[in-house]
Amino acid sequence: MDRTALVTGASSGIGLATAAALAARGFRVFGTSRDPERLKPEQRADGVDYLPLDLGDDASIDSLAETLAGVDVLVNNAGESQSGPIEELPGEALRRIFQVNVFGPVRLAQLVLPGMRARGYGRVVMVGSMLASFPLAYRSSYVASKAAIKGFSNGARQELTPFGVWLTTVEPGSIATGISERRTKYISDDSPYREDFARMLAALDRNERAGITAERVAQTIVTAIAADRPKARYAVGSNAPAVFALKRLLPGGIVEKIVHRRHDLNR
Numbered sequence: 001m002d003r004t005a006l007v008t009g010a011s012s013g014i015g016l017a018t019a020a021a022l023a024a025r026g027f028r029v030f031g032t033s034r035d036p037e038r039l040k041p042e043q044r045a046d047g048v049d050y051l052p053l054d055l056g057d058d059a060s061i062d063s064l065a066e067t068l069a070g071v072d073v074l075v076n077n078a079g080e081s082q083s084g085p086i087e088e089l090p091g092e093a094l095r096r097i098f099q100v101n102v103f104g105p106v107r108l109a110q111l112v113l114p115g116m117r118a119r120g121y122g123r124v125v126m127v128g129s130m131l132a133s134f135p136l137a138y139r140s141s142y143v144a145s146k147a148a149i150k151g152f153s154n155g156a157r158q159e160l161t162p163f164g165v166w167l168t169t170v171e172p173g174s175i176a177t178g179i180s181e182r183r184t185k186y187i188s189d190d191s192p193y194r195e196d197f198a199r200m201l202a203a204l205d206r207n208e209r210a211g212i213t214a215e216r217v218a219q220t221i222v223t224a225i226a227a228d229r230p231k232a233r234y235a236v237g238s239n240a241p242a243v244f245a246l247k248r249l250l251p252g253g254i255v256e257k258i259v260h261r262r263h264d265l266n267r
């Protein structure tokens with residue numbers, strides 16, 4: 001195996017597990033963190049070289065250009081989990097989540113694709129979310145950012161396949177990574193949505209704690225990378241196969257109700 005991979009957000013959860021899985025399979029792996037210097041040993045995967053990357057900062061993204069020119073597999077995993085009623089999401093928070101979850105990952109893809117195309121091989125995995133397929137109240141900015149990154153992946157896919165380069169989206173369901181503790185939340189003290197919002201968040205955190213492991217998602221990401229012709233979308237966790245089958249069978253309104261009931265919102 002003579003391939004090089006770069007995994008963003010490799011200091012925690014899905015990114016850490018994916019970096020470890022790729023290194024164990026013989027890839028040369030670069031992992032990123034906003035501050036690699038401060039990472040504890042358990043936040044570093046064995047055999048992975050850590051580089052600084054802040055997706056909120058274009059200069060930080062561009063500083064990886066030289067490394068990216070030689071990368072065969074890009075896993076765009078790092079992301080912000082944001083929540084709040086649409087009325088109360090500050091413009092600055094909306095711009096940040098789109099920078100971190102969409103514009104930053106797209107810029108990384110733009111930097112990595114020319115080299116992949118020239119060498120006739122490449123894999124770009126966008127780590128989306130099942131919420132992009134099953135939208136949820138009080139998560140609109142997050143849902144929209146994950147739908148947008150999936151849109152870039154799906155839209156650009158056929159531009160690259162003639163060159164042996166495949167874009168794919170992996171949509172995790174509820175995964176026990178502790179992401180709940182790092183979620184950004186926007187709600188005012190006198191918000192009319194406070195009670196509903198708190199109920200939804202408690203259910204979301206409960207579902208995440210009961211979710212599958214990051215290692216299981218990493219396996220799916222590795223499967224997508226190893227495929228000769230990766231599918232446009234892989235979904236894993238939250239009973240994905242059954243849930244997507246139901247979505248094909250049931251009317252949209254019923255599916256929306258089921259998703260909200262799972263998060264203790266009786267609609």
Ligand SMILES: NC(=O)c1ccc[n+]([C@@H]2O[C@H](COP(=O)([O-])OP(=O)(O)OC[C@H]3O[C@@H](n4cnc5c(N)ncnc54)[C@H](OP(=O)(O)O)[C@@H]3O)[C@@H](O)[C@H]2O)c1
Pocket residue numbers: 008009010011012013014015032033034035053054055056077078079080081100127128129130171172173174175176177178179182208211214
């Ligand atoms: N956990 C779930 O239930 C779940 C479900 C669906 C989708 N996802 C998606 O899966 C991906 C990974 O989630 P996770 O649960 O593994 O999250 P996590 O444990 O919170 O890890 C997030 C990673 O992203 C990095 N990061 C955060 N903000 C960043 C920024 N502005 N610039 C660069 N790196 C940044 C963090 O590294 P540093 O702090 O070291 O910089 C960390 O390594 C995310 O895109 C998330 O939206 C997760």
